[in-house]
Amino acid sequence: MAISTVFEGIRVADFAWVGVGPLVSKYLADHGAEVIRIESSVRPEPLRRAPPFANDEPGLDNSGYYADFNSSKQCVSLNLQHPDGVAIAKRIVEHCDIVTESFTPKAMRGWGMTYEDLCEVRPDLIMISMPMYGLTGPWSMWQGYGHVLQAAAGISHLTAYPGEEPIGTGVAYTDFL
Structure with missing residues (x-):
């Protein structure tokens, strides 16, 4: 079966983690978009430390979860705490159709990369913000x-038997909805 390329020609700057x-x-990305993952060179993405690891060797480039969640993407590491890193990120955004991010509003605001800020470099930008x-x-x-989030939304309580404590779903179910 052929992979869908419905998003071919779309470029995404991915700040999410x-x-x-x-x-x-x-x-x-799996459906044709070119995704450029923009990661911190100072604070590695936490999923990089999550097992299982290739050859059972922990390391920033060995996480199976990270590899699975970030396949089909290009990646660049920038220091977004430095003005030059932010400037490079904005130059990337200038050539993208979509930006994704999953931080609290404080993070993007602190980097000067709110939707309004980024529309100054790309007026027709689509921004997908996913703060918890x-x-x-x-x-x-x-x-x-x-x-x-599943606890805050009450989803954990859906897993309890009557009269017993909730046990949760075992995975971060709300990430997959």
Whole structure:
């Protein structure tokens, strides 16, 4: 069966990390988009430290989870704490149709890369923001991953037998919805 190329000709700058964000951009890449993953050269993506590891050897380039969630992508490491790193990231965005990110609103704002900031370099930009608790509201500055969100949303309680404590889904189920 042929791989779908419905997104061929679309270029994505992917700032997202860990679960839901890398999966979204992986699906875009798997269907023809050119995805440029922009990672921190200072703070490695946490999924790089997640087992299983190739040859049972832990290492930043050996995580099976990282490889699975980030296949079909190109990658560049930048220091986004430095103005030159941010400038390079914005030059990449200038040539992209879509930006994905999964940080709290504070992170992109701190780098000067909010939707409004990035539209200055690419006016027709589409931005997919996936912060755990949204871009606004009282919980928007809280961070976490799929397991935290499934507990906050009450999904964990769906796994309990009557009268017993919830056991959770075993995977970060909300990352895959």
